[in-house]
Amino acid sequence: xxxxxxxxxxxxxxxxxYIPPSAVDAVHRAQAAGNRVYxxxxxxxxxxxxxxxxxxxxxxxxxxxxxxxEGGQPLHYECMDESLxxxxxxxxxxxxxxxxxxxxxxxxxxxxFLDETARQLGKAAADALERQPGRxxxxxx
Numbered sequence: 001x002x003x004x005x006x007x008x009x010x011x012x013x014x015x016x017x018y019i020p021p022s023a024v025d026a027v028h029r030a031q032a033a034g035n036r037v038y039x040x041x042x043x044x045x046x047x048x049x050x051x052x053x054x055x056x057x058x059x060x061x062x063x064x065x066x067x068x069x070e071g072g073q074p075l076h077y078e079c080m081d082e083s084l085x086x087x088x089x090x091x092x093x094x095x096x097x098x099x100x101x102x103x104x105x106x107x108x109x110x111x112x113f114l115d116e117t118a119r120q121l122g123k124a125a126a127d128a129l130e131r132q133p134g135r136x137x138x139x140x141x
Contacts, residue, residue: 001034001035001036002030002035004035004036004037004038005038005040005061006038006039006040007041008039008041008052009041009043012052013051013052017051019051019055028056031056036058036059037058038057038058038059038060038061038070039057039062041061041062042062042063042064043063044067044102044103045060045062045063045105046104047102048060058071059071066078066079067104077104092110096112098113098115098117099112099113100113114126
């Protein structure tokens with residue numbers, strides 16, 4: 001048995017969210033040959049959309065290794081200290097710095113991040129980012 005790892009963005013699916021049927025077929029053929037196929041991504045679990053999870057991967061390594069799951073069961077999960085996160089958010093809010101907080105259930109984006117995205121990439125890009133499944137806009141403090 002071999003363990004096979006794939007990234008998502010720009011590898012398994014294109015940046016428009018399209019997964020080629022040949023990629024899904026390759027995963028299933030590898031599994032049928034007795035191998036296990038895992039997603040290894042910088043994305044948090046909250047951004048593993050239905051089109052990705054529906055493929056039937058054996059597990060996920062998300063948030064650059066901070067969350068690991070196999071067969072639907074979490075094996076490893078690390079998160080930052082809540083007081084440190086609060087302090088960092090207050091500092092970034094004070095300087096109107098855009099940021100987002102990644103969690104396993106949701107991703108929270110502050111309004112400054114969306115404003116900056118709109119300035120750099122256009123309003124359509126910011127709107128699309130805000131509408132992503134699992135993403136919530138966090139009100140400025």
